[in-house]
Amino acid sequence: MNKKILSPILFLLVGAASSFAAPQMIAFERNQAVWIANLDGTGEKKVADGIFPVISPDGTRVAFSTVEQMSNTTYIRHIAVTDVATGKTTIFKDVPSDNSYYATWSPDGKRILFSLRQNEVYDLGLINADGTDFRVLKKAVQGEVTCYSPIFARDGGSIFCQNMRNIYRFGLDGAVLAQWEIEKIVPDGDMDGDSRIDISPDGKRLLLTIDMATEMPSRKAVWIGPVNALWSFDLESQNAVRVTPKHLLGLDGVWIDNDNILFLGRAAGQKDDSIYRMSTNGKNLKRLIKNAKNARFPSVSAQ
Numbered sequence: 001m002n003k004k005i006l007s008p009i010l011f012l013l014v015g016a017a018s019s020f021a022a023p024q025m026i027a028f029e030r031n032q033a034v035w036i037a038n039l040d041g042t043g044e045k046k047v048a049d050g051i052f053p054v055i056s057p058d059g060t061r062v063a064f065s066t067v068e069q070m071s072n073t074t075y076i077r078h079i080a081v082t083d084v085a086t087g088k089t090t091i092f093k094d095v096p097s098d099n100s101y102y103a104t105w106s107p108d109g110k111r112i113l114f115s116l117r118q119n120e121v122y123d124l125g126l127i128n129a130d131g132t133d134f135r136v137l138k139k140a141v142q143g144e145v146t147c148y149s150p151i152f153a154r155d156g157g158s159i160f161c162q163n164m165r166n167i168y169r170f171g172l173d174g175a176v177l178a179q180w181e182i183e184k185i186v187p188d189g190d191m192d193g194d195s196r197i198d199i200s201p202d203g204k205r206l207l208l209t210i211d212m213a214t215e216m217p218s219r220k221a222v223w224i225g226p227v228n229a230l231w232s233f234d235l236e237s238q239n240a241v242r243v244t245p246k247h248l249l250g251l252d253g254v255w256i257d258n259d260n261i262l263f264l265g266r267a268a269g270q271k272d273d274s275i276y277r278m279s280t281n282g283k284n285l286k287r288l289i290k291n292a293k294n295a296r297f298p299s300v301s302a303q
Contacts, residue, residue, distance in 0.1 A: 025084075026262060027055035027062050028275060028289070028298040034064050036084060039256070039300065041275070041288030048082045048089055052101050052297055056109045059301035060084055061129070063103035063112050066091055079103050079114050081129060092131040100125070102149065107156045107302075113137065115150065122146040124161065126172070138174045148193045154203035162191050167206070167233075185240045186231055188214045198254040201303065206233040207243070207261060209251045230263055232280060243280055249273075254299055260284075262300050 024039040030046075034053040037044045053064040061081050068076040076098045080091040092100070097116035104113050109129060116125045121140035124147060127133065137159070140146060147161040147168065158177055159170050167185070169178040182191055189210040198207040212227045228251040230243040243261065244250030253263040256277060265276045275289040275298050289295070 022059050022301075024256065024303060025055055025059040025301045026275070026288075026298055027053040027300075028295055029053055029064075030293075030295040032067060034062055034082065035295075036062065037289065039277075039288075044289070047084060047087065048080070050080060051077075052103065054103055054105060054297075054299045055301045056105050056129075057107060057302040058109055061109075063105060063114075063129075065101040065103065075099075077101050079112065079127070081112075081131075090131055092127060092134075094131065095125065095127065095134055097125075104151050105129075106152050107154055111156075113150045113152060113159060115146075115148065122148075124150050124159070124170075137172060138170055146193070149191075149195060149197045151197050151199055154199055154201065160197050160199060160206065162195065162197060164191050164193065164195075167197065167208075180233075180238065182210075185233055185238075186210050186212075188212065189229075189231070196252050196254070196297075200232075200255050200258055202258050204235055206235065207231075207253045207255055208233055208240075209253055230261065243282065244278070245282060248276075248285075252297055256300050257303055262288075262298050264296055264298060 025036055026039055027036045029051050032051055033046050034048040034050050035044055035046050050064040050066050053062050055062050061083055063081050065077045066080050077100055078091050078093055079100045080089055082089045097118045099117040100114055102115045112127050112129055114125050115122050121142060123136045123140050124138035126135055126137045147163045150159055150161045152159055161168055167180045171177055190213055195209040208231045210229050210231050212229050228249050230250040230253040231240045232243050233240045247268055249266040250263050253261050256262050260277055260279050262277050264273050266273045272293045274287045276287050278285045
């Protein structure tokens with residue numbers, strides 16, 4: 001074969017190979033440690049000690065909160081980032097708070113949005129993924145309910161969060177762009193400080209963890225209190241559709257793609273939670289990580 005032809009062919013082959021997206025990975029918390037796994041639940045691996053892990057869009061890093069116990073009732077929590085390949089962890093100790101948590105990545109993986117407590121209130125902070133250029137994005141006000149569950153919009157130019165009464169969309173300047181009353185989205189439903197929000201890859205729908213206040217578990221259920229369910233909220237039509245069935249406790253939901261979700265669930269009669277995937281039409285329910293005792297907060301990398 002002519003060498004002048006061989007070189008361009010090799011170049012094209014290498015270019016085509018590099019264009020394939022990396023396989024999706026998941027991260028989750030178990031016993032106050034950060035774990036990762038393949039999207040099918042195989043290859044579980046502990047990568048760090050900490051809570052509230054969120055895997056980066058490209059699957060190469062995990063942001064989470066470290067936990068340092070100072071006394072029986074006092075803890076220090078810092079945002080940290082671990083490199084999956086090397087295990088190197090960078091802790092963001094320059095953030096002016098000893099209680100930082102609920103990290104979430106920008107769509108391009110360059111920034112991290114999180115909650116932090118300072119001056120007796122919880123603010124929303126923004127920082128570069130390398131720990132530089134920290135700033136307060138949304139300052140809390142004394143006496144007002146904290147804004148929880150921050151998540152970037154898919155364009156990276158705004159964020160969503162909730163304060164247990166309303167869901168908000170804020171600009172990166174802190175201005176309110178939109179708000180929706182939770183009770184009107186899901187009648188008799190509410191959210192608490194641990195209720196997650198996630199935005200679909202196409203940016204059109206929110207996945208909400210809702211406490212169904214008037215819906216009690218069946219006799220076979222081993223959990224106490226109202227049922228948690230996942231709902232999909234269409235931002236344009238403002239219609240909400242229940243995603244998880246009534247026989248399955250569903251919370252901590254995140255999007256795998258526009259048609260499938262990952263979440264923490266427990267069926268009636270099961271003692272421990274498991275990590276499931278399911279189509280948004282309620283079909284193709286599959287348990288990926290069985291009996292994920294003391295596990296929570298799953299996340300998934302981008303396609």
